[in-house]
Amino acid sequence: MEDAGRAVADAVSARAGGGRILLLAGGGANGGDAFVAARHLMVRGMEAAVLARPSTHPLTVLNRRRWRAVGGAVAALGPATLRRELRGAAVVVDGLLGTGFTPPLRPALAELTGMVNAWRHAAGQVVSIDVPSGVHATDAHVPDGAMQADATVTFMGIKPALLFGPAAALAGEVTVAPLSVMPAWIEQEALAAWPTDARVAALLPRRHADAHKGTAGRVWIVGGHPGTTGAPALAGVGALRAGAGLVTVHSTADVPLITAELMVRRHAAWTPALTRLRDAPRPDAVAVGMGLGPEAVAVTRELLSWEIPAVVDADALQPDLAGAGHDRVIWTPHPGEAARLLGCATTEITADPLGIARALHDRLGGVVVLKGGPSVVAHAGGLSVARGGHPGMASAGMGDTLSGVLVALLGQGMTAPDAAVAGVRLHARAGERAGAAHGYGLIASDVAQELGGAWMDVIRSGPAGPWYGR
Numbered sequence: 001m002e003d004a005g006r007a008v009a010d011a012v013s014a015r016a017g018g019g020r021i022l023l024l025a026g027g028g029a030n031g032g033d034a035f036v037a038a039r040h041l042m043v044r045g046m047e048a049a050v051l052a053r054p055s056t057h058p059l060t061v062l063n064r065r066r067w068r069a070v071g072g073a074v075a076a077l078g079p080a081t082l083r084r085e086l087r088g089a090a091v092v093v094d095g096l097l098g099t100g101f102t103p104p105l106r107p108a109l110a111e112l113t114g115m116v117n118a119w120r121h122a123a124g125q126v127v128s129i130d131v132p133s134g135v136h137a138t139d140a141h142v143p144d145g146a147m148q149a150d151a152t153v154t155f156m157g158i159k160p161a162l163l164f165g166p167a168a169a170l171a172g173e174v175t176v177a178p179l180s181v182m183p184a185w186i187e188q189e190a191l192a193a194w195p196t197d198a199r200v201a202a203l204l205p206r207r208h209a210d211a212h213k214g215t216a217g218r219v220w221i222v223g224g225h226p227g228t229t230g231a232p233a234l235a236g237v238g239a240l241r242a243g244a245g246l247v248t249v250h251s252t253a254d255v256p257l258i259t260a261e262l263m264v265r266r267h268a269a270w271t272p273a274l275t276r277l278r279d280a281p282r283p284d285a286v287a288v289g290m291g292l293g294p295e296a297v298a299v300t301r302e303l304l305s306w307e308i309p310a311v312v313d314a315d316a317l318q319p320d321l322a323g324a325g326h327d328r329v330i331w332t333p334h335p336g337e338a339a340r341l342l343g344c345a346t347t348e349i350t351a352d353p354l355g356i357a358r359a360l361h362d363r364l365g366g367v368v369v370l371k372g373g374p375s376v377v378a379h380a381g382g383l384s385v386a387r388g389g390h391p392g393m394a395s396a397g398m399g400d401t402l403s404g405v406l407v408a409l410l411g412q413g414m415t416a417p418d419a420a421v422a423g424v425r426l427h428a429r430a431g432e433r434a435g436a437a438h439g440y441g442l443i444a445s446d447v448a449q450e451l452g453g454a455w456m457d458v459i460r461s462g463p464a465g466p467w468y469g470r
């Protein structure tokens, strides 16, 4: 609780300027965190007051006593005291309800959160402890009356509700504060990893000075059909921008050569083409499905039988292919495709992205990237959620670009889980960079252009090495 309260005080100090801080302490452990935060703020010379609900939680009772012992002010939390104390406050710390909360929000509490939300709209900022009050830790749905925060300081591991859907929008800027407990315990308790850029940087391939296009990954993009010929082209550019040495697009349609570095092989028909290609030198990795059309299942089944690292996307994401994969396959459904694979409604996918990613992995094996804002990676070692991205990425061809990134990383020798974790972060980071320039006018080609810069951003967070950063 001491670590938690100090982390909250850090977040609040950064936002309060010299203004007064009002801390709302509920009856649970969150309330105790608020009392600890108040004490740390006072020690830093900041003006802090606490309004508290009754508590029997031993650590909350103890920290209330400590706060009183250093001369801290505390009054009973109710509508009248809250109205009075909100006047002149710069920041409210929301320690009312934490992970112990189960909906619905009781009317007495909803009245208090409603008052704070109205005050925030007009006057100040809210920092929530662990989760915004009224948000259930594992549920993306938001009950009426939940607190709107500018920032949320959560502990040890990120809670699913802080990542997905409307609940995530209530959390504002999320910081994960470590607590002094055993790492093994955290690993057991965490539902999903949320890797930092430093962690992603450690996964990315390192190239020696004598690298050449033949050693940097020879990859194939298999896709395209009349009407969707842009999809494989975008995947090809994504692959080039994610470092692939040689990228060949195979298609039975006329794929536009949107960048001259791509090689495009037009085939008359898939069956004879695959018979020929089967005996040709194989690529280091293949991505299949982008705009591929009605023959996707047959083409993908053949390519999967080659047992080379593969990305399976878009039209190739069909239930018939469950069981046809292997360990080095990355399956990349968006929620619509995930619903098709599992035979359920898209709303069931978006309601529980972590559970669905796990279910898809059980069904398909290999590695699953359940795309969204943010994407979830499921593999034999667990679940990992990507950081960042930009809402401007809600536009055509973004997933095709991601497939290019993933196949490029596979082609450069990364394992499927590492390529998926690193690839979704590079793609999201490129989206953030492009989003800063283009906002909602962002298109997939913009994201592809930013992939090199995103790679540099990520490796700058990691350990220095002799073949980059010079």
Ligand SMILES: NC(=O)C1=CN([C@@H]2O[C@H](COP(=O)(O)OP(=O)(O)OC[C@H]3O[C@@H](n4cnc5c(N)ncnc54)[C@H](O)[C@@H]3O)[C@@H](O)[C@H]2O)[C@@H](O)CC1
Binding pocket: 227, 228, 229, 230, 231, 232, 289, 290, 291, 292, 293, 314, 315, 334, 335, 336, 337, 346, 350, 371, 372, 373, 396, 397, 398, 399, 400
């Ligand atoms: N320039 C091109 O040639 C393009 C071709 N494309 C290709 O077009 C074909 C059809 O793919 P589509 O994905 O458009 O069509 P689908 O009909 O498979 O899926 C689109 C639907 O999935 C659902 N969905 C997707 N993302 C969602 C999310 N994050 N949350 C909730 N629901 C979500 C929505 O209901 C959406 O309308 C594929 O072969 C694809 O590769 C697209 O990638 C777009 C660009």
Ligand SMILES: Nc1ncnc2c1ncn2[C@@H]1O[C@H](COP(=O)(O)OP(=O)(O)O)[C@@H](O)[C@H]1O
Binding pocket: 314, 333, 334, 371, 372, 373, 374, 375, 388, 389, 390, 391, 392, 393, 394, 395, 396, 397, 398, 399, 400, 401, 402, 427, 428, 431
């Ligand atoms: N709001 C968002 N925030 C972050 N990433 C997003 C957002 N919207 C879309 N994306 C990303 O864009 C990509 C969209 O993929 P997909 O729907 O398959 O596109 P397409 O089929 O048009 O290529 C995914 O990687 C997804 O994670």
